[in-house]
Amino acid sequence: MKKITVYCGSKKGNSSVFESAARALAQEMINRDLSLVYGAGRVGLMGVIADEMLAGGKEVLGIIPQKLVDREVAHSGCTELVIVETMRDRKWLMAERGDGFIAMPGGIGTLEELFEIMTLNQLHYIQKPLALYNVNGYYDMLIEFLNHAMKEGFLYPEQEELLIISDDPVELLDQMQAYQARRPADW
Numbered sequence: 001m002k003k004i005t006v007y008c009g010s011k012k013g014n015s016s017v018f019e020s021a022a023r024a025l026a027q028e029m030i031n032r033d034l035s036l037v038y039g040a041g042r043v044g045l046m047g048v049i050a051d052e053m054l055a056g057g058k059e060v061l062g063i064i065p066q067k068l069v070d071r072e073v074a075h076s077g078c079t080e081l082v083i084v085e086t087m088r089d090r091k092w093l094m095a096e097r098g099d100g101f102i103a104m105p106g107g108i109g110t111l112e113e114l115f116e117i118m119t120l121n122q123l124h125y126i127q128k129p130l131a132l133y134n135v136n137g138y139y140d141m142l143i144e145f146l147n148h149a150m151k152e153g154f155l156y157p158e159q160e161e162l163l164i165i166s167d168d169p170v171e172l173l174d175q176m177q178a179y180q181a182r183r184p185a186d187w
Helices: 016-031 044-055 066-070 087-097 108-122 140-151 157-161 169-177
Strands: 003-007 035-038 060-065 080-084 100-103 130-133 163-166
Touching: 003 087, 003 108, 016 035, 016 044, 016 169, 035 044, 035 087, 044 060, 060 066, 060 087, 066 080, 080 087, 087 108, 100 108, 100 169, 108 130, 108 157, 130 169, 140 157, 157 163, 163 169
Parallel strands: 003 035, 003 100, 035 060, 060 080, 100 130, 130 163
Antiparallel strands: none
């Protein structure tokens, strides 16, 4: 695992704990000599983690659609900035370029990316670790919903078991590095 795709908010959230957590994750990635793949934003938690990684001398690959470049939200300091046509192109390239995925607190785009990676792993289009960085219990209600979906028979237990969850970046990255792909669930 060399490149981690991080999904996170284009806003910083209402508590400074989220920004601090983004910096802590970046520092742990720097300590492990990991590179960042992300959505190339200069705003919100996206900008925080990118700035921290760049300050630590690490590679930052940003992938962004032209429409967002036109809105002036692209981070000009990325080591490599890839401009694509659509959000769909962006998501697929981020999935291809990362060796593992972390969903930090974020909005609807972050949730969409999280569920897409869960689906790609389930269908074995990819077999890469996926983690929720559950800062300040941000994902507690989502985890509860996933448990509910599993109890109701709409989610394979393996899907939830393969989702790494922690509020500690050291533990999160340790578990990601220990990840073992599994065979697809039977239909």
